[in-house]
């Protein structure tokens with residue numbers, strides 16, 4: 001059973017094709033990240049899934065339902081946190097949550113909701129006095145009020161400081177642990193890598209990379225980098241360097257650990273130090289940069 005199913009989704013605004021026939025599935029309880037540059041088509045995809053827009057072509061199913069046709073049944077079972085929230089600035093946080101509870105069939109208790117989203121200390125603060133990150137948390141609080149089976153989070157941690165971001169990650173992970181399926185967009189690649197078990201990277205309406213997070217990154221090249229001692233010309237290195245960035249020798253390869261060992265042995269035999277040595281497997285950021293530079297840029301619509 002899939003919780004979210006997207007098959008050949010196409011959506012245009014007038015002549016402009018924002019989403020061009022994409023497909024992906026999200027399993028129940030999974031956290032799926034939809035990634036890509038500004039204007040890639042992420043929000044449009046999310047809006048179709050949430051039933052705000054109908055697809056031009058293709059089919060989407062959320063919890064087995066068609067969000068365009070079964071709008072109210074889908075709405076009752078999903079939570080949505082889009083980019084621009086409309087709050088009443090003169091209500092307090094607690095009053096805002098209470099007002100929203102009136103619209104929800106079996107709402108979470110107010111205090112539990114504030115506790116869950118780290119807003120308990122702000123209950124009596126007026127919305128107009130909240131910071132940008134706190135407003136995002138209030139958005140999240142409203143999105144989880146109905147104990148949704150699927151949650152759509154559009155840039156949930158935008159504007160948050162590192163601690164608030166980490167707290168929000170914990171909330172998201174806790175919700176997924178309770179079985180909530182989560183589709184999120186984010187520009188913070190570390191966040192996507194940390195949270196999501198699957199992802200799709202969109203570019204100009206197409207999916208350009210995607211699948212299981214661990215599998216996708218395992219197939220990417222890792223990185224070894226260090227400051228080349230000034231006495232050593234790059235040609236003398238025991239493993240040919242991929243690029244020199246000033247005095248920084250950079251390797252991009254499948255086995256960074258083995259290469260680092262060879263380099264360290266070589267340096268120690270010569271009494272050299274490899275200053276600033278960095279050894280790591282691929283990150284989502286590496287994948288993004290590779291895609292941006294045109295490598296592996298074989299566009300496809302399906303994960």
Ligand SMILES: Nc1ncnc2c1ncn2[C@@H]1O[C@H](COP(=O)(O)OP(=O)(O)OP(=O)(O)O)[C@@H](O)[C@H]1O
Nearest residue numbers: 013016017018036037038039040041042043044045
């Ligand atoms: N209502 C609209 N009318 C016309 N064009 C639109 C409309 N909404 C979005 N677009 C265009 O469709 C494209 C995809 O937009 P979308 O908001 O889905 O991108 P996104 O990946 O979510 O971007 P961001 O990261 O900036 O939020 C953009 O080029 C945008 O300008």
